[in-house]
Amino acid sequence: MxxxxxxxxxxxxxxxxxxxxxxxxxxxxxxxxxxGNSFGFGDGKWMQQDIQAISVGADGTVYTNAPWDESGSEIAAYRAGDKLAVAGSTHGWGAAGGDAVAVNRSYLYAAMSIGNENNALSGADYPPANQTWYGITRRTLANPANGAPFSGGIGNSANATKNSFVAVQTVAAGTDAGIRGLAATDTELYVADTYGNRIVVYDAQSMTPLRSWSVNSPGRIAIDTDATLWIISGVASGNLGILHYAADGSALAGPLTLPAGTVPADLAVTPSGQLLVADNGVSQQILVFNRNANGQLQAGTSLGTRNGLFHAVRGVTGDVRFNGITGIGVDQAGNLYVAQNGEGPRGIGSASVGQGAVLESYVYGTRVLNWRLYGLTxxxxxxxxxxxxxxxxxxxxxxxxxxxxxxxxxxxxxxxxxxxxxxxxxxxxxxxxxxxxxxxxxxxxxxxxxxxxxxxxxxxxxxxxxxxxxxxxxxxxxxxxxxxxxxxxxxxxxxxxxxxxxxxxxxxxxxxxxxxxxxxxxxxxxxxxxxxxxxxxxxxxxxxxxxxxxxxxxxxxxxxxxxxxxxxxxxxxxxxxxxxxxxxxxxxxxxxxxxxxxxxxxxxxxxxxxxxxxxxxxxxxxxxxxxxxxxxxxxxxxxxxxxxxxxxxxxxxxxxxxxxxxxxxxxxxxxxxxxxxxxxxxxxxxxxxxxxxxxxxxxxxxxxxxxxxxxxxxxxxxxxxxxxxxx
The missing domain is CATH 2.130.10.10 (YVTN repeat-like/Quinoprotein amine dehydrogenase)
Incomplete structure (x- = not known):
């Protein structure tokens, strides 16, 4: 030197x-x-930086969730390429968003966590010293910033979401017990307690627990047209599969057969009864399973470009060139919604906020783009x-x-x-x-x-x-x-x-x-x-x-x-x-x-x-x-x-x-x-x-x-x- x-x-x-x-x-x-963002904030709007999960309402409103957005838009609502609402109360003072979201005709249910900021916060709104609550916040659909309180609900006594949170797990601070799947009907809420290796069912109105059954580190949940449940399992181990259950927890036919290399990231059921599986493996596609005359699922034509954004000229963006799918959904009018963050669902224990959020809508079954939103940097x-x-x-x-x-x-x-x-x-x-x-x-x-x-x-x-x-x-x-x-x-x-x-x-x-x-x-x-x-x-x-x-x-x-x-x-x-x-x-x-x-x-x-x-x-x-x-x-x-x-x-x-x-x-x-x-x-x-x-x-x-x-x-x-x- x-x-x-x-x-x-x-x-x-x-x-x-x-x-x-x-x-x-x-x-x-x-x-x-x-x-890099679809909105400049001149109108008070911005596209969030990460999306870990979506749920689509019947009218095409897309509800999102992620553990973190720098300005507090962890839970938000979008429709027709516009941002409608920020749920709030999931950012700061111990609160954070989560990895799952679901809606029915009355409520928005979203995973979130409440900590005590290294024991700096105390009282009934916060977990005991050295612990964190992981659970569900319930909000009104009319205004997701408002909580929908219930008997036994806790948290946030100083804001509009008072007593609208239920703790599913109380764990040592630093432990990731995030809920990785939610699905709702008008009467029941299904919760993937990934950390607890179980599905817990709550009354959708009273939020009282009804029943539970064991599933190995469950993740995303989709409710089929016959009221049965499709559930991704093995989230903690990475050995992912898709299991089928009756609503009472009875196991149905064996795991869904997936193509080799599939990494299931999310599930959705179309109004006609097709099961959709978002593949965050090399294919970067949405796998489609149709029902035959006997009601059995058979693989159909996948949605999206094979290998997604990495097809042909690698890295080039374009329609249906998916990259890190985190959420999918279909509305009643026949529109497909796809959320991506450049890497896929957050791993257990990861603090990742993704590589930039993309939320897209297509006419289902086609390459016709309805709208797209970006929150990229x-x-x-x-x-x-x-x-x-x-x-x-x-x-x-x-x-x-x-x-x-x-x-x-x-x-x-x-x-x-x-x-x-x-x-x-x-x-x-x-x-x-x-x-x-x-x-x-x-x-x-x-x-x-x-x-x-x-x-x-x-x-x-x-x-x-x-x-x-x-x-x-x-x-x-x-x-x-x-x-x-x-x-x-x-x-x-x-x-x-x-x-x-x-x-x-x-x-x-x-x-x-x-x-x-x-x-x-x-x-x-x-x-x-x-x-x-x-x-x-x-x-x-x-x-x-x-x-x-x-x-x-x-x-x-x-x-x-x-x-x-x-x-x-x-x-x-x-x-x-x-x-x-x-x-x-x-x-x-x-x-x-x-x-x-x-x-x-x-x-x-x-x-x-x-x-x-x-x-x-x-x-x-x-x-x-x-x-x-x-x-x-x-x-x-x-x-x-x-x-x-x-x-x-x-x-x-x-x-x-x-x-x-x-x-x-x-x-x-x-x-x-x-x-x-x-x-x-x-x-x-x-x-x-x-x-x-x-x-x-x-x-x-x-x-x-x-x-x-x-x-x-x-x-x-x-x-x-x-x-x-x-x-």
Missing amino acids: KLFSRLGMTVLLIHSLIAPNAAAQSQLNYTTSWI FVDSAAFDPASPASVYTGSKRFTLDYNQPAGHEWSYAAFTLDRFNYPDDPTFHQPRGVRGEPMVRRFNGQRFLYTLDPGAHYLNVYRFDSAQGEIAIPSGLLAQNPLPGAWPAAQPTYGEWLWRASNSNGTVDASEISSNPSTGATVGNGFWWVDEPGNVWLATPLSGIREMPLQGLDSVGNPIYTYASSKMFAMPAPFTRLARLVYVAATDTMYLSGFTSAIPWDATHWKEAGPVLARYDNWSTGTPTQGYAIALPWNTQSDPQTTTVGVAVAGNYIFVAELYTNKIDVYDARNGSAVGYMTPGASVGGTSGWVDVYLGISAVQRDNGEYVVLVEDDARAKILMYRWTP
């Missing part, structure tokens, strides 16, 4: 920082738009393809933009770039959250590459593209500041930095492809990764300076080559005492750094911030860079909300800085550091956004017409904010 010392570095010391001037308080003339940012500002990548998706369209309509969902079938060893699946985010798109050697960060920027994932794999980003490498938690990959070191560099085309992390950093043997921790346009990897360590890992070319397959041996180290320059962000522009040899100084030192409560100071250094790679300027960024930790920075982007002649809590993008002239003005969310997105909650939550590009387009993570409502500004 080569070392470039600080000795001899020509640094223009600035005794006073460039402070924000009056222009910094001037709002720019720009437009606000968004990418969460804890995910976006970046432009250097080849075109009309092509935008998030961690696992590609969008195309038509800048001539009205706000919120510029984008279209083009591709899903994550392939769990061909590349199950993708590091994405083994990192915290299991979701790709924070992309950087680079083109060098005539090829396109994708680099992504986890939310805390501990890991840099490297992907290549190959036309033979369509739109899929193929795993090619991983640079880790510390070992991943858990047993994957088996060959990773137990301590210290390490990297995986693929040496073949299989996208699998082989032991022979892993190497440790021989120089440090230590965990870097909390550094920030950046990849420059030529493909060199930079790491801003908090205290040990800056490392460059120059691209060593591509191997015969097209995997980028990086080695610790070829690394270069640069000392942390004045005025910094701790580095937080780095942007290096190779074309001009310009380095932009942000972080903390002795005047405003780092503290652990601001662990993800970009810091109060940003500085530019020219002629960086010479070893004797010159500091051009240092900017005092907005920073007030005593205000409410606090004013701190979290992301930095540079494009053309401007620097764009995202504030963490205040919905504000500050703009500076990159040539001299002077403040230009600021942007905040406009009316089209309700004048608000969520926190920018990741290290690389902002990107920018200058179009040929001089317009700047800035993309910013909106954590709250499953979208990417897009600002368009022409200086």
Whole structure:
């Protein structure tokens, strides 16, 4: 490893920082738009980020449920491509949504849980210390935000759902006892107590328990036209099957025969008596079973494209190209409804919120689309393809933009770039959250590459593209500041930095492809990764300076080559005492750094911030860079909300800085550091956004017409904010 010392570095010391001037308080003339959600929130609506289950009313209203939506839309109602209601009271104060939902003509029944937030909450509304309730909330169909209380109901005494919850299981905190199936008639409610290995039947009106019987970790339930029940079993073990029972719990004929490889995810029965099985296996289809003259079920023609979104040109979106089906249903008018989240139902114990929600309606038995809704991004940012500002990548998706369209309509969902079938060893699946985010798109050697960060920027994932794999980003490498938690990959070191560099085309992390950093043997921790346009990897360590890992070319397959041996180290320059962000522009040899100084030192409560100071250094790679300027960024930790920075982007002649809590993008002239003005969310997105909650939550590009387009993570409502500004 080569070392470039600080000795001899020509640094223009600035005794006073460039402070924000009056222009910094001037709002720019720009437009606000968004990418990735069917609703911008200008009308108060947003499509939720995950759907784990649906139930369809006779009129085609689709009721959804999921354990978590960042803005509290765990349980919601949609119809004809519009959002009708948010149930609420399933978010915060110990409450969360769940994995099952059912309706009859009077009520909405939804799985949910109530905890006590690490024993911070107590009283009759909360479970005893160190325990969690898993059960069912009952709501009115007229307004799902209102509870439908019953004798013996508990919970939520301070809101409109008072005494409308029944606990099915009380378990130790941290245990997943989520209910995985519900089905209702006007008289009875059937509950899959997955944790308790039983089906429990409640009176649909009084909510008193009537009977129960044993089923091995039951999941989704469908009520047939003859009042019998079809039940997915084996949810906890993954050895899934579909069993048939009478309403009294008597076992009927043996398990339904499924094609090899089927992974049943949900069940539905059509008005004509067909049984539908959502297959989250390789087929990504809806299996159809018809009744013969003897009343027996026989396999019919499946619905949807074989292999779904992974058929033919892998990753390309389109009608009936399903991807991770979580729920299906049919209304009385003959419309099919399909919910997807890019991965399928949440596993036992998983905290996953899916890979982005899609809710679709088709004319049953056809490929005719009625409507479709998207809620595609969460804890995910976006970046432009250097080849075109009309092509935008998030961690696992590609969008195309038509800048001539009205706000919120510029984008279209083009591709899903994550392939769990061909590349199950993708590091994405083994990192915290299991979701790709924070992309950087680079083109060098005539090829396109994708680099992504986890939310805390501990890991840099490297992907290549190959036309033979369509739109899929193929795993090619991983640079880790510390070992991943858990047993994957088996060959990773137990301590210290390490990297995986693929040496073949299989996208699998082989032991022979892993190497440790021989120089440090230590965990870097909390550094920030950046990849420059030529493909060199930079790491801003908090205290040990800056490392460059120059691209060593591509191997015969097209995997980028990086080695610790070829690394270069640069000392942390004045005025910094701790580095937080780095942007290096190779074309001009310009380095932009942000972080903390002795005047405003780092503290652990601001662990993800970009810091109060940003500085530019020219002629960086010479070893004797010159500091051009240092900017005092907005920073007030005593205000409410606090004013701190979290992301930095540079494009053309401007620097764009995202504030963490205040919905504000500050703009500076990159040539001299002077403040230009600021942007905040406009009316089209309700004048608000969520926190920018990741290290690389902002990107920018200058179009040929001089317009700047800035993309910013909106954590709250499953979208990417897009600002368009022409200086």
